[in-house]
Amino acid sequence: MSDKKEHDFLEIAKKRGKIRNVQEAFKDYPVEEEWHQGRIETIFQLKEESEEYYLYKIGDIVFVNEYTYDDGNQGKNHLFVIVEQNNLAVPIENFGMLISSNLKKIRYQANKLLEKNTINGLDKNSIIKTDVIYKISNSQILFKIGEVELDKVEEYKKAFYESLK
Numbered sequence: 602m603s604d605k606k607e608h609d610f611l612e613i614a615k616k617r618g619k620i621r622n623v624q625e626a627f628k629d630y631p632v633e634e635e636w637h638q639g640r641i642e643t644i645f646q647l648k649e650e651s652e653e654y655y656l657y658k659i660g661d662i663v664f665v666n667e668y669t670y671d672d673g674n675q676g677k678n679h680l681f682v683i684v685e686q687n688n689l690a691v692p693i694e695n696f697g698m699l700i701s702s703n704l705k706k707i708r709y710q711a712n713k714l715l716e717k718n719t720i721n722g723l724d725k726n727s728i729i730k731t732d733v734i735y736k737i738s739n740s741q742i743l744f745k746i747g748e749v750e751l752d753k754v755e756e757y758k759k760a761f762y763e764s765l766k
Contacts, residue, residue: 665678665741680723712731
């Protein structure tokens with residue numbers, strides 16, 4: 602996708618009030634209703650990694666934390682798919698759509714089915730909430746679990762535009 606199209610996507614989302622802080626996703630889609638219930642160990646067995654800084658890309662499915670307690674423990678974790686990035690900002694800003702395993706919410710037109718497979722790393726069939734874009738900093742991303750194809754990301758963006766009508 603050209604830089605102009607990427608810029609237009611974010612500008613349209615911003616003008617329509619559809620870019621929100623990631624904390625809002627945790628209010629609308631409580632992790633207690635998700636199959637992983639926000640527990641890191643349920644979704645991924647942490648390993649010592651040699652790299653201190655990770656580069657994420659469009660299409661990556663990432664596990665995001667809402668906040669860190671004073672004692673250093675992580676609180677309220679959720680999955681997102683990165684659909685856009687602002688590479689001009691330092692650190693890089695990621696823009697993602699929430700992934701929920703609450704399939705009852707598929708009835709909403711903006712929610713799209715994402716079937717589990719070995720590439721996306723999902724444990725259950727899930728939905729992508731396409732009507733809101735969440736701003737996610739690299740520091741909020743705990744790790745990547747998988748990815749979706751770029752044509753799927755374009756499908757989600759198209760659904761986003763449709764939700765604006």
